[in-house]
Amino acid sequence: MTAQQFASDNYAGICPAAFNAMMEANAGSAVSYGQDDWTSRAADALRSAFEHDADVYFVFNGTAANSLALASLCRSYESIIAADFAHIETDECGAPEFFSNGAKILTAPTDRGKLTPIAIRAIAKSRNDIHFPRPAVVTITQPTETGLLYTLDEIQSISTACRELGLKLHMDGARFANAVAALNCSPADMTWRVGVDVLCCGGTKGGMGIGEAVLFFDRDLARGFDYRCKQAGQLASKMRFLAAPWVGMLQDGRWLEYARHANSSARLLGRLLQDIEEIQLVYPVEANAVFISMPPDVGLRLRKRGWLFYEFIGDAARFMFAWDADRNRIEKLAQDIRECSYSATNS
Numbered sequence: 449m450t451a452q453q454f455a456s457d458n459y460a461g462i463c464p465a466a467f468n469a470m471m472e473a474n475a476g477s478a479v480s481y482g483q484d485d486w487t488s489r490a491a492d493a494l495r496s497a498f499e500h501d502a503d504v505y506f507v508f509n510g511t512a513a514n515s516l517a518l519a520s521l522c523r524s525y526e527s528i529i530a531a532d533f534a535h536i537e538t539d540e541c542g543a544p545e546f547f548s549n550g551a552k553i554l555t556a557p558t559d560r561g562k563l564t565p566i567a568i569r570a571i572a573k574s575r576n577d578i579h580f581p582r583p584a585v586v587t588i589t590q591p592t593e594t595g596l597l598y599t600l601d602e603i604q605s606i607s608t609a610c611r612e613l614g615l616k617l618h619m620d621g622a623r624f625a626n627a628v629a630a631l632n633c634s635p636a637d638m639t640w641r642v643g644v645d646v647l648c649c650g651g652t653k654g655g656m657g658i659g660e661a662v663l664f665f666d667r668d669l670a671r672g673f674d675y676r677c678k679q680a681g682q683l684a685s686k687m688r689f690l691a692a693p694w695v696g697m698l699q700d701g702r703w704l705e706y707a708r709h710a711n712s713s714a715r716l717l718g719r720l721l722q723d724i725e726e727i728q729l730v731y732p733v734e735a736n737a738v739f740i741s742m743p744p745d746v747g748l749r750l751r752k753r754g755w756l757f758y759e760f761i762g763d764a765a766r767f768m769f770a771w772d773a774d775r776n777r778i779e780k781l782a783q784d785i786r787e788c789s790y791s792a793t794n795s
């Protein structure tokens with residue numbers, strides 16, 4: 449077993465709540481393709497958690513969730529307004545464009561990945577001629593790809609602008625639980641109550657082995673989504689194993705306990721690094737990610753000590769924490785960063 453790494457929360461294993469629910473769901477046979485009891489239990493559990501009679505679907509990963517949800521909100525000749533840092537733009541390999549049969553992603557320059565009503569209006573009102581792919585939907589990521597949070601008021605302002613412009617609002621919630629935990633608000637307060645039409649709610653990064661939930665708060669927008677999933681190879685035959693972890697995670701608020709641990713782990717690393725001269729936090733630690741700038745040779749030394757981290761997001765080195773983050777490993781990472789910085793300064 450490799451020593452714990454913090455390159456991504458995707459590196460973590462399956463949390464007990466998800467695993468135990470999978471084990472329980474494994475008893476006997478069950479109707480396939482989502483007609484089983486676990487799938488209806490999971491959908492009901494999400495409707496209860498969100499206090500809304502949303503239409504709920506389960507897919508294998510976040511790219512599929514985002515791409516198929518956006519394809520439901522946007523015709524092939526229309527466009528999706530997104531932040532320049534948006535995962536749908538930088539890391540989904542054209543899947544949103546592919547599954548919408550050609551919708552265009554129009555990116556707005558942002559401050560650290562957060563869209564604003566001004567940026568949205570600037571794109572939406574820039575042109576209305578036949579040659580311009582008409583904007584149909586705005587997408588925001590909560591927390592953002594840079595680990596920052598939209599406040600509830602910021603989301604409300606964005607959705608108000610969307611309504612004025614006749615646009616739908618999609619939320620990439622790959623780390624939604626981390627945002628709910630960090631803002632200490634309810635899932636409803638951060639979605640439909642502030643005008644979000646469709647949420648892609650992360651299960652994988654939250655601690656499941658696989659799986660995301662797509663919640664349509666406006667059921668009309670979900671028309672045909674089941675067929676869209678089937679056509680895209682996202683209709684699981686043994687859906688109970690995608691669905692059951694949601695029952696386990698949502699029970700007694702475990703998903704938020706795990707998220708609180710991940711968020712506090714990120715804050716711990718941020719604190720441990722703050723007195724190292726060569727290391728700067730590139731973004732404030734608001735959820736479960738820490739982004740730092742460090743001299744290139746410090747990064748090389750850190751990699752030589754076996755640490756893995758991405759450097760292609762937010763022009764910084766990213767460390768991201770999950771439900772299982774081990775304090776001892778976090779302290780070891782901080783110590784190695786300190787020693788690698790010290791040796792750089794004194795070489």
Ligand SMILES: Cc1ncc(COP(=O)(O)O)c(C=O)c1O
Binds near residue numbers: 512
């Ligand atoms: C912000 C964000 N959205 C969506 C995704 C897509 O998830 P996946 O890689 O499971 O397709 C990721 C990946 O981790 C992500 O970081």
Ligand SMILES: C[C@H](O)[C@H](N)C(=O)O
Binds near residue numbers: 455539761
């Ligand atoms: C960046 C990569 O695509 C993945 N979404 C992650 O956050 O690890």
